[in-house]
Amino acid sequence: MPAPAHAPPLFARLALPLALALSAAVGGCAGYANYPQIGKDDVAVNNPNTPPVPEAAFTALRWVVRRYPVEGGYTINMPAGMYRRTGERFIQMLNDPDARLLTPSTQHLPCYHIKRVWVRGERATVEVMRPVLRPPMDIPSGAPSTPLYQSFWVKCEAGWKPWRVVHARAWPIGTDVPPD
Template identity: 40%
Template sequence: MAHVRAALAALITATSLFTCGCVANYVNVPPQPGDTAFHNPDLIPVPELMTDALTWVTAKYPVDPPYAVNLPPGTGHATYVRVVEDGTRGRGVPMSPEVEGLPTYHVAAVRIRGTRATVDVVLPEGLDAVACTVTLRSTIYGWRIQDSRSWLTPVIPVPAPYYLPPEEPLSHPADREQTDSDNGNDIPETDMREFETESSSENLLPDDATTTTEQTGELVYSDLPNESEPVAEDMTETVTPAPVAGDLPPDAVHYVIHPDGTIERDGYPADLRKTFAGIDESSSVLVVVEHTDEGEEAPITEAVLAAFRIRGVANLVVQRVPEGPVLTNVEEE
C-alpha cells in the first residue's frame, strides 16, 4: 500500500509540474548515454539555472575581470550572450578563440529532476576550489539556490571550449535563398524556376490561418514582396497588426506579474495552481508585466508566458509597464 501511495504522489507531482507551466522537468545537459531527457541548453528553465549558478559561483570564487565563460555545446547565440551578461553582471565574456587565455568558468553540466536542479561549474585555476555544484529548487517565485558544494579535487572534467556561435539570421522569407544545399535535392536550375513558379501560385495556408504575436514593440516580418521586386498594380498590401488590449473581448482574463514574482488574476492574488485554471486555446488573455526602474522583471515571467503558449492561447496580449501599486480585490477587514 505504501508503494501505491508513493506512486500516486509521484504522479500527482509530475502532473502539477506540467500544469503549472514548467517547460521541462527532466533535463541532462550535456546528454548522457541512453537517456530520454531533454538536452537543449536553450530550453526554459536551463538558461535561468545557468545564470543563477554563475552569479553564485562568480561571487563565491571571484577572479579579476575580464574573464571568460564557457557554456555547454548547443547553446544558441542569444542565450549564450544573455547568460554570460546576466550571470557575471557584465564582467565576463563568452568563450571564443580570442579569449582562451583568460581565466575561465566552465558550465560543465545542468541536471533537472522535477523541482530540483544541479549545475556543475568548473572554476578558473588558482582558486581555493576546482569546481562547484550549485543546487536549486523550484518555487512559485521561480528557481532559488538551495545550497552549493565545493570540490577540492578535479572530480568534474573540464569541458572542451564551446565558442560563441554566430548570431542567428532573421528568418525573413526574402533573406532565405532556395539552394540545393537547403533542401538536399539536386534540382537543375531550370526545374527550380518551374518549381518556384508553381509554388508561388498556391495558397499554402488555410483560409482561417491566424498569426499570434507578442506585443513587444519588435519588428514582425510579414510575407510581403521584396521592395526591389515590381508590385502588380492590382496588388493590395495587407498587414495584420499585433493584437492589443482594446481588441480583447470583455470576458478576457487579466493578469499582472509584479517584479517580486507575485501574480494577480482579475485583481485577486493567484498562486500557480490558480493561475492557469480554465485557460485553453479559446481563452483571451491580457498579461501586464511590471518592471522596476532598472527594467528588471520577475524571473518567473518567461515561464508564465511560455505556459500560455503551450496551452495554445491564440488571443494573447502582453504589455510591459513600470511598476505600480498592487491593486487587488481583497476586502479590507
C-alpha cells in the same frame, strides 16, 4: 424508459485538461532534463536551450562567479549547443564589465565552465567549474602552465519563486577537467 444521460457539467469536462496544462506550465517544459546526455538510452530532454535549463544554469553560474571572483577579465564557457544569444544574455545579467563569452579571442582569460545541468521538476543540480589562479612562482620556469579548476555542484530550486541556490558542494581543486 431509462432516464436520459446527462452530460457532465462544463467544469467537470475541462478539469483534467486544465490541471494537466497548469502542471506543465508550472513545472516547465523540461521537467526532466540532462545536459549532457547520460548514455544512449537517456529519455530526458537533452537540449540546453529548453527552459528551465538556461535559468537554472545561470543561477548556479552567478552563485559561483560572485563567491569566487577573479581579478580582471574572465570568460564563460556555455554548454555545447546553447544559443549564443543565451550566452550574451547571461553576460548581460551578470552585470559585470569584465565578463565575456569564451571565443578564440578571449581564450587566454580565466574561464568559468557550465559543465553539467540536471533538472528534476522544480529542482536542479548544476556543475560549474571555476578557474583557480596559481601564483607564477608555483609554475617552474619554461613549464606549460595548465590552469587548475574547482568543480561545484550547485543545487537550485524554483517552484513558485525564481530559481535560487539552496546548497552547494565544492570538490577539491584540480580533481576535474573542464569540458572541451
